[in-house]
Amino acid sequence: MKFYDCSTAPSPRRARIALAEKGLLDTVERIEVSLREKEQMSPAFAAINPYLTVPVLELDDGTRLLSSTGIYHYLEAAFPEPPLMGRTAAERGVVADLEWRMEWDGFSAVGECLRNTVQGMAGRATTGPDPYEQIPELGERGRARAQRFVERFDALVGDKPFLAGDFYSIADITALVVIDFAKWIKIKLPEDAANARRWYEAVSSRPSAAV
Numbered sequence: 001m002k003f004y005d006c007s008t009a010p011s012p013r014r015a016r017i018a019l020a021e022k023g024l025l026d027t028v029e030r031i032e033v034s035l036r037e038k039e040q041m042s043p044a045f046a047a048i049n050p051y052l053t054v055p056v057l058e059l060d061d062g063t064r065l066l067s068s069t070g071i072y073h074y075l076e077a078a079f080p081e082p083p084l085m086g087r088t089a090a091e092r093g094v095v096a097d098l099e100w101r102m103e104w105d106g107f108s109a110v111g112e113c114l115r116n117t118v119q120g121m122a123g124r125a126t127t128g129p130d131p132y133e134q135i136p137e138l139g140e141r142g143r144a145r146a147q148r149f150v151e152r153f154d155a156l157v158g159d160k161p162f163l164a165g166d167f168y169s170i171a172d173i174t175a176l177v178v179i180d181f182a183k184w185i186k187i188k189l190p191e192d193a194a195n196a197r198r199w200y201e202a203v204s205s206r207p208s209a210a211v
């Protein structure tokens with residue numbers, strides 16, 4: 001398999017962690033796409049992913065998976081052990097609910113703030129080929145949403161070892177990446193968020209978190 005990666009960007013980190021948890025990271029050919037150099041906008045990369053984003057996982061039969069979600073689903077189906085999306089039907093539903101929350105309340109909030117405020121993203125307020133202008137109010141709204149996300153995260157974890165319960169899942173992966181991504185806009189877990197901090201310590205000390 002070929003893995004189109006960017007070592008500094010949050011979304012490919014989600015796929016990298018999942019690959020590492022499945023014990024597959026060393027088996028894929030990794031191709032670094034420099035977002036700093038705008039390599040994702042090149043015609044060569046557009047032929048690989050017309051949405052101009054990383055990660056991309058290219059399977060041995062040539063099928064290309066163009067999102068973290070697609071990659072999570074493929075890995076879980078093709079390499080079921082260890083499970084990352086729940087073991088029972090109910091757990092799978094709970095993980096999917098949490099994963100959506102992490103995407104929407106977390107990832108999209110931080111991205112909304114960053115893309116609408118950082119000067120280098122002027123005219124690039126969304127990913128992809130369309131040149132949307134920044135809207136400063138959306139930057140402020142994204143910051144407020146991201147702040148609420150970190151403040152509510154402690155209650156979401158509660159006294160459970162992991163977000164979905166007693167097992168590690170893609171929801172933990174996405175949440176870890178979101179919380180590290182939020183530092184880019186200077187938003188951190190509150191000092192007194194004991195559950196969230198205990199969870200963060202546990203998930204970020206797994207070997208997969210450092211890949």
Ligand SMILES: N[C@@H](CCC(=O)N[C@@H](CS)C(=O)NCC(=O)O)C(=O)O
Nearest residue numbers: 009010011052053054055067068127
């Ligand atoms: N939800 C998508 C998001 C992919 C995405 O937005 N990736 C960013 C890096 S974190 C990207 O490729 N950005 C390209 C750009 O900014 O032009 C996924 O997880 O695959």
